[in-house]
Amino acid sequence: xxxxxxxxxLILQGALVTIELTVMGSALALVMAFVAGLGRLSRFAxxxxxxTVYIEFFRGTSIFxxxxxxxxxxPFAGITLTPLQAGVLALGLNxxxxxxxxxxxxxxxxxxxxxxxxxxxxxxxxxxxxxxxxPQALPLMLPTFGNNAIELLKGTAVVSLISLTDMTFQAxxxxxxxxxxxxxxxxxxxxxxxxxxxISAGMRWLERRASRGLDGxxx
Amino acid sequence: MASPIIRIDNITKTYGPLTxxxxxxxxxxxxxxxxxxxxxxxxxxxILRILMTLEKIDGGHIELDGEQLYHMPKAGKLVPxxxxxxxxxxxxxxxxxxxxxxxxxxxxxxxITLAPMLTKGVAKASxxxxxxELLDMVGMADKAKSMPAQLSGGQKxxxxxxxxxxxxxxxxxxxxxxxxxxxxxxxxxxxxMRKLAAETDMTMLLVTHEMGFAHDFADRVLFFDKGxxxxxxxxxxxxxxxxxxxxxxxxxxxxxxxxxx
Numbered sequence: 315x316x317x318x319x320x321x322x323x324l325i326l327q328g329a330l331v332t333i334e335l336t337v338m339g340s341a342l343a344l345v346m347a348f349v350a351g352l353g354r355l356s357r358f359a360x361x362x363x364x365x366t367v368y369i370e371f372f373r374g375t376s377i378f379x380x381x382x383x384x385x386x387x388x389p390f391a392g393i394t395l396t397p398l399q400a401g402v403l404a405l406g407l408n409x410x411x412x413x414x415x416x417x418x419x420x421x422x423x424x425x426x427x428x429x430x431x432x433x434x435x436x437x438x439x440x441x442x443x444x445x446x447x448x449p450q451a452l453p454l455m456l457p458t459f460g461n462n463a464i465e466l467l468k469g470t471a472v473v474s475l476i477s478l479t480d481m482t483f484q485a486x487x488x489x490x491x492x493x494x495x496x497x498x499x500x501x502x503x504x505x506x507x508x509x510x511x512x513i514s515a516g517m518r519w520l521e522r523r524a525s526r527g528l529d530g531x532x533x
Numbered sequence: 534m535a536s537p538i539i540r541i542d543n544i545t546k547t548y549g550p551l552t553x554x555x556x557x558x559x560x561x562x563x564x565x566x567x568x569x570x571x572x573x574x575x576x577x578x579x580i581l582r583i584l585m586t587l588e589k590i591d592g593g594h595i596e597l598d599g600e601q602l603y604h605m606p607k608a609g610k611l612v613p614x615x616x617x618x619x620x621x622x623x624x625x626x627x628x629x630x631x632x633x634x635x636x637x638x639x640x641x642x643x644x645i646t647l648a649p650m651l652t653k654g655v656a657k658a659s660x661x662x663x664x665x666e667l668l669d670m671v672g673m674a675d676k677a678k679s680m681p682a683q684l685s686g687g688q689k690x691x692x693x694x695x696x697x698x699x700x701x702x703x704x705x706x707x708x709x710x711x712x713x714x715x716x717x718x719x720x721x722x723x724x725x726m727r728k729l730a731a732e733t734d735m736t737m738l739l740v741t742h743e744m745g746f747a748h749d750f751a752d753r754v755l756f757f758d759k760g761x762x763x764x765x766x767x768x769x770x771x772x773x774x775x776x777x778x779x780x781x782x783x784x785x786x787x788x789x790x791x792x793x794x
Contacts, residue, residue: 430587431634435648435700436623439616445647449638 328484342406351417544593687718
């Protein structure tokens, strides 16, 4: 009979690494989403081009390859990252590229008449964005941001390839040591699902808050 | 005699192959109430949008209150205006739109106080005090905390008027402000404008299909067709005795469509 409590502890340690990666990766992704998404809407062609290159590159290559570059190739350029740093960097940049298109789409969805009202009221470019456009665009972004965050959570499993002891990595360890596949993988299945549910619930709460008072304005 | 507050000199505006304004010139005196009428596509709304800097001109000059709108002096020459110059010039003008364009995420009060606080650095308390005065004037004092989505079209438009007034512009532009309203809500907006005309000496430019209102409200009526002023004069002359055939045809059609003159 196997004593599962120790092995469960291993998996829970891995769960912490997964949560850490998800939170930090999402934070970086959020920053990148706004930087690149607003960058694509810039009136300066060079900024638009830079943002487009970033988005197309990180959407167009696999997270797997990006992670290997961050961890194994960057050291040749003199940049050595810890596995956690490499993982957060790759996940954040990858998911941020998708998020950037969400930001751009939501900002573009705010009607021309809102921009014209801003001009008529003589608001500056930054004031328009900060006080009128983004507060209306944010509720439009949140559902897709929720999708992206869950994708990122599930994407964290690839970091086991650079020896980061995340939840999937620990499940493999437990499987190797006990010879039992069902228990560790059933456990992480439930844990991944619980984490995804937590993200969904959080996003729903945010959505309710951000769209308060906008009821009846849009469907 | 005072000099014009708006001086439009030979402006042209084209959209691709389409010429909307073709060498248009006109002056507006301070305090004058001007009605711009004419068929759709005649360029009357474009003039308001150009004055509000929502459209650029392709040629000509506009002088507002003694200063060039789209040009600025630099080293003794007039050069195209930059954003900063435009921002300074926009302080003189306010605009009310056909579709209200209220900010849906802000309550009525915040809709009105946002621009004075951001663009003029007015303190919150005095911006709110002024907003309440204006809401009182447009008969919306009890709706200060309502969201735009909770208001009727007529109420929204009255808030939009208060919002534009909060910046104390010298010139107000009204772009078909009753066209999107249900017929029974038109009068409450027109009443606010009558009050405004009676109580202030603001210069007002009005694009409208409400011929009866234009007749009572305006000091001068301009009839536009195909980007040119076809006929202009006192409301009585334009509406009762139009001389140009195009004006006559237009007014006949408008009356046939059920509008009062």
